[in-house]
């Protein structure tokens with residue numbers, strides 16, 4: 001049940017990320033194919049399976065549908081499903097699942113590089129701060145270390161011949177630091193390395209390799225934090 005709810009949340013995430021980049025409303029109009037503008041049916045919108053049943057092509061014009069859609073839906077399903085699996089219905093379920101979803105969205109925004117404003121990156125951190133305060137017993141140094149790691153990641157990524165954007169890296173760096181109880185300092189250190197390399201490898205195969213590394217970093221951090229928790 002949690003996995004199914006997660007896949008729907010992932011589907012909504014795709015809509016939000018896409019429309020935020022284009023500056024459009026999240027609620028209206030209903031989803032349509034970006035290529036032929038045909039309105040999508042309920043069957044087309046089933047998370048993961050919709051994409052698989054259509055073999056990754058629009059039902060109406062056969063234009064390819066990005067693999068991002070089913071991948072984000074599947075990841076969100078795994079996040080909510082496994083958070084419940086390991087933490088049950090206890091008080092730590094909501095912060096664990098919320099933090100993981102926030103980190104997924106931050107990484108997605110960073111890789112797509114379309115949203116420049118700090119808004120989308122700051123509200124999730126505020127939401128996470130509230131959740132950990134509400135549950136209590138969060139990692140005690142989190143609120144001093146996390147912004148410093150985030151600022152270091154943002155600083156490194158904006159320093160070089162082809163600078164990246166500050167706030168996406170700030171958000172992802174903060175999230176990596178909050179997961180220190182699960183994966184130690186290795187996670188933030190690898191992320192700082194990726195941030196430092198980013199401005200030097202734009203527009204080449206190395207940029208794709210770096211973004212691939214970022215996805216592996218995200219997957220590892222999510223898995224460890226959901227399994228072992230954000231609390232020391």
Ligand SMILES: [Zn+2]
Pocket residue numbers: 033034035036037038058059060061062063
């Ligand atoms: Zn179409």
